[in-house]
Amino acid sequence: MSDSARPKTLEAALRALDEAEAKLRSYDNEETGIRRLTESVRRSEERFRMLAEGVPNHLLFLDQDLRITFANDVFLEAVGWSADKAFGCHISEVVGAERYLQRQPHYERALAGENVSYEATGAAGSEHGYFRFSYRPSFDESGTVRGIFSMATD
Secondary structure, eight states: OOGGGSOOSHHHHHHHHHHHHHHHHHOOSOHHHHHHHHHHHHHHHHHHHHHHHTOSSEEEEEETTSBEEEEOHHHHHHHTOOHHHHTTOBHHHHHOHHHHHHHHHHHHHHHTTOOEEEEEEEETTEEEEEEEEEEEEEEOTTSOEEEEEEEEEO
16 A cells, blocks of 8 residues: 555544455455455554554543544553553543543543543643643544544643
8 A cells, every 4th residue: 555545543544444354344254355355454453553653642442432443542542551551441540530531521522523632730640740632533424423532741
C-alpha cells in the first residue's frame, strides 16, 4: 500500500479495518480470498497500532458502555497497567468516581455524536497537571455511535 493510500487518522484506520473485516465475512468458502483478506486485516491492524502508538498522548477507545477496548502504551505506562488489565475496565475505574461524575456530561455528549474538547486538571496516572481532553465519536456504517476515541494531551 502506498503512503498516500494509508489511513491518516485513527478513525480512518479503524474504518479500513472494519471494511476489511466486512469483506472477509462476505466471502463464503473461497480459501484464497479468505487468506488474502485475513492478511489484509492483519496489516490494517498493524498500521492502526503503529499510528496509535506514535501518538505521544493518552489514547483510548471506549465502547458504548464506556469500557476500554484499546489503550496505547503512553496511557498504560501512566497508569501502570497492562493492556490485559485495562481491557474491559469502565472509565470510572481509571479516573475515579468523583472525576467520572464531573466528566460524565462530556462522555454523554460524545456518545450522542458530538466532538467534545475541554481542559481540566488531572488525567490517568497524574492527579496534577493541566490536560486537554478530546472525545470523538466513532460511527458504524449505519451512523450509530459505536464508541469514543478519547485523548488527553498534557
